[in-house]
Amino acid sequence: MSDTTAFRHTTVLLDEAVHGVLARPDGVYVDGTFGRGGHSRLLLSQLAPTGRLIAIDRDPEAIAAAAAITDPRFSILHSAFADMAEQLAAIGVHEVDGVLLDLGVSSPQIDNPARGFSFRFDGPLDMRMDTTRGESAADFLATAEEREIARVIRDYGEERFAGQIAKAVVARREAGAPLTRTDELRELVARTVKTREPGQDPATRTFQALRIHVNGELQELEQGLNAALRLLRPGGRLSVISFHSLEDRRVKQFIAEYSKEVYDRRAPFAPPAPLILNSLGRFKPTDAEVAANPRSRSAVLRVAERTDAPLRD
Template sequence: MGADVNESAEFRHTTVLLDEAVEGVLARPDGTYVDGTFGRGGHSRALLARLAPAGRLIGIDRDPEAVAAAAAITDPRFRIVHAGFADMAEELAAIGVRQVDGVLLDLGVSSPQIDNPERGFSFRFDGPLDMRMDTTRGESAADFLARADEREIAQVIRDYGEERFAGQIAKALVARREAGAPLTRTDELRELVARAVKTREPGQDPATRTFQALRIHVNRELEQLEQGLSAALRLLAPGGRLSVISFHSLEDRRVKQFIAAHSKAEFDRRAPFAPPPALALKALGRVMPSAAEVKANPRARSAVLRIAERTDAPLKS
């Protein structure tokens, strides 16, 4: 997610694909834009630096800490909204904005979230097993593991973590809970997974996939992404741009499929000579981090940026 290299060193985060994402989304310097994942404002500050005086930027984030950090931006062209980007159409309508010239989404979890033990996102530090991006609402990872049955836990870990030992991990989690010792700390989960997972790819902690899966589930990240992409498409003016950075295949696959669904015509065998239908998006390409960026910031190694442009075609019903 977007973050600010000027924040305190304790939770510093270098924004990935900064110039590429901003250049990709900036259709008109005097337009209205949405940074749907404000984070610590890395993309927002870069966008504001390139916007004309008449331009406007709305930042959105569901993390209260990110919303608080946005107070440091005093530019009158900027406004922050505490919400998830899935709700951007309704949130923007509430402030009188019904059409925008660009939407930027930097998916996943930000370094300030990962590096703060109290948030529970990382197995590198011991902390409460929380993992919520919006700490003011919803079920924490500990809450989910305390009430879900073995089948549901296994499905979450398998589907969202692509973990082949999901069944063994779920069984161990439920057995511990039934023994009267439900998990409440990140170290406890890491140790349990390490015992349940017998083999792992070189260089990867056995808990990596399980932590990813629980985070995605707790925050409904894939559902939020699908809803957010649809909302962005409804908001974009003709010529407006969608710029999305993904960090794992589950996200990128959905972004790729969404853009393809609205930019590629299906061949109709019943009418092979019919003119192609007008489509709502035009795919502008995929961008990967340079070798220099990955070397400077290893967290960039899995990033994929996809860019598309809104046409003047009506949306599919």
């Protein structure tokens, strides 16, 4: 495991996310994306002595960083937040008062070349959140068919040159030089993508797409949102920070789906099924936060509260 003490992380929308999720100070809370613990530490400072915070992260370096928190109200699980319901049930927790999810990649992950998340540094083309399991980005590019590579880059990066990039990746591979380094991928994309938005590196969308694919991020988000809904007791809150449109769109749709009454077309005169979530709003970083931490500029926080209506079949 690499030493990440030199890599600093500034938590985005810290006060807003914690304020949004804190339904009652003596409750049980889940920080599903511990990272380096910014949200967890503030949440602990606002919990009552009888409160409890259970953090989750799949990055072994985040688990190691959590050892610095000695508060007896705090514990951490090495897991994906998609599995939070099963993980919590295993320790006897079946209901919670709040779930907080920060979907961004933490600065220590981005800034550590050994993790391979960023095209700004040369390093192994890895990109896994959990380095103890799964397929790296290099593994995927070394074995996947051209059309699958194109699909991933197109669907998860919204990259209009996905087909050309995939073709170049496979051509290099077949020439006996598969991609293994971040600089190699960046240079390949730069040669392939002829135009790009001002100020954006040509490799931005491709790196995003591969990271999302390697970590199954959209699938995890879908499963995590449903798990959170099952865990929240009436009055409990869901607080989710997204950093790109694919994530935010799904969070927005999820909250909207459960924030409306549902009519049964088979029984048009029956009363509608009541709403299950109340949307409490959408929040963006202030100008001051963006100036202090440019990485926060794309962040969107959405907060919702669980009603006392039963879950729908």
